[in-house]
Amino acid sequence: MYSEIHMPKGFKCAGVSAGIKPSGVKDMALILSEFPATSAGVFTTNQVCAAPVKVCRAHLQHGIARAIVMNSGIANACTGAEGIVAAKDMAAEAAKVIGCEPQEIFVCSTGKIGPQLPLGKIIPGIQTLFDSALGENVNDCAHAMMTTDTRPKVSVAELQIEGKPVKIVGFAKGAGMIEPNMATMLSYITTDAAVEQHALQAALKRAVDQSFNRISIDGDQSTNDTVLALANGASDTRPLNETSHDWGAFEQAMEKVCFELAMMIVHDGEGADKFVTVGVRGAASAADAELAARAVANSMLNKTAWAGTYPDWGRIMDSIGYSKAKVVEERVDIFYDDTQAVAAGCRSAVAQEDLIKVVSQTDFAININLHLGEGEAVVYTCNCTEEYVRINY
Structure with a gap:
């Protein structure tokens, strides 16, 4: 469905089956930046939040990221200290494979609340993901994120910054347990623009408030909701901030991507036809x-x-x-x-x-x-x- 979409410069992605779900369904996804990327994130406001959300919040303080690794099928929520260790192990394994620090890896999980992560499947799955990320597998990545979704969700925006082409590609999953502020949804926004961290965080928050925080399917707020943005600067433009000449165009493009993804989630609402x-x-x-x-x-x-x-x-x-x-x-x-x-x-x-x-x-x-x-x-x-x-x- 999305085989013709190319990632922004310097980004690769992949989706594989690690055996978390039955019947060979893709259940692990990776988004990899070849260069250190500025990072931003917005998370669930549920007082009960999953282990990967807690780890991502901590890693966001580092401000720089290299990859997002996620699994579907098991949420790693309400799993206590063992769940935190598992989320950290996912990050550590990915960091070892890529050659960076664990805090430069974001980890996400979605699926059933309660069970512990099957690290015996996930750890080998991480290596398979990185091997697969040698190419661009947008369709596989989008499919691997899905739980009760009936279709993958990807949005693209292209613009000019300093006369140079810049791209934004966003992924999302979500169909049920959807209620602002965010829901059983994950979304990853990637761009080859260079953006200062504080400006990227502000832009992401504004975009989320007008998109993912404006949708509701069933009124249930989840434990795992995460929106992450990575800006790796591979377009070779100067770092953007809110005083930059092209800031308005960049912010509009990010809002467009987030809004389109949010509308895809509502149109794919569990059991919905209106x-x-x-x-x-x-x-x-x-x-x-x-x-x-x-x-x-x-x-x-x-x-x-x-x-x-x-x-x-x-x-x-x-x-x-x-x-x-x-x-x-x-x-x-x-x-x-x-x-x-x-x-x-x-x-x-x-x-x-x-x-x-x-x-x-x-x-x-x-x-x-x-x-x-x-x-x-x-x-x-x-x-x-x-x-x-x-x-x-």
């Missing part, structure tokens, strides 16, 4: 708008109504009301796309059939105006069908 944009405006503040939008997006009553092509605006009113946002019932307007269902807090004169036409689409919007101020927010979500239950049973 993509829903929830927009709130006229709130007392941007924070209130976000509270209201998240409440609508996370409501299982709303998600199941959308699955059944049932335009139950009463459920939307209800979720707005308990959202903690300031709401004056008599001022609320609700639209399904451009079709008004609620005017001044009460049912509009629209025919039910017109609303059904909207929610029968595979892509539609719920637009809400609270008429209380200038606050606005958008959250991207999906419906919830019986298939979600089957996947998670």
Whole structure:
């Protein structure tokens, strides 16, 4: 699917089967920079976080990275001291193979919470990954990241910095347990631009806030969520920072890649067949708008109504009301796309059939105006069908 995509200069990637999953499915991935790369990261805010998240947070303080090694199938979460040792062993083995310091390796895991990592499979898998990374294997890398995903997720942006070509390539996995702030998702952003570490961290955080932190599939926040960015400078440009002439173009390109990956995650939501944009405006503040939008997006009553092509605006009113946002019932307007269902807090004169036409689409919007101020927010979500239950049973 992504066989025609080439990595930014100085980056290689690979995906292999290490036997963590059955039937030869690819379950380990590698992203390797031939040169020391500036690093940035954003992680789950869950108080229960996996061993690799703890190790990555520590390694991020080093500021320089050479590789990301990850496994799918087992999350290495809630695994105690043994899990920390296993995550550190993954980093140490990768560092030994590449010839760098362990703190220059990021390690990530995704999958079932509880079991210990099978290091007897993972350690040999690391060597196989580095052997495979002699070529570019974007498709294999993207597939190896997947758990309940139905398809791999890769995004590309190209731009000019100082008149020289620069590329950004991003990977992501995620389909379930998706709720801001981030979710059961991993994402890796690579670029051959040179970027100062503090600027890269700031740009990544802003991009994540407008993308991965604006999506919700099932309202469940995970233990392993990680977004990492590596900038290796192989394009031979001067290091960018927020005062650079080309900074705006670089930041826009990073936001584009993160946003496209986030939308791919929602479109691949577990058991979902409808993509829903929830927009709130006229709130007392941007924070209130976000509270209201998240409440609508996370409501299982709303998600199941959308699955059944049932335009139950009463459920939307209800979720707005308990959202903690300031709401004056008599001022609320609700639209399904451009079709008004609620005017001044009460049912509009629209025919039910017109609303059904909207929610029968595979892509539609719920637009809400609270008429209380200038606050606005958008959250991207999906419906919830019986298939979600089957996947998670």
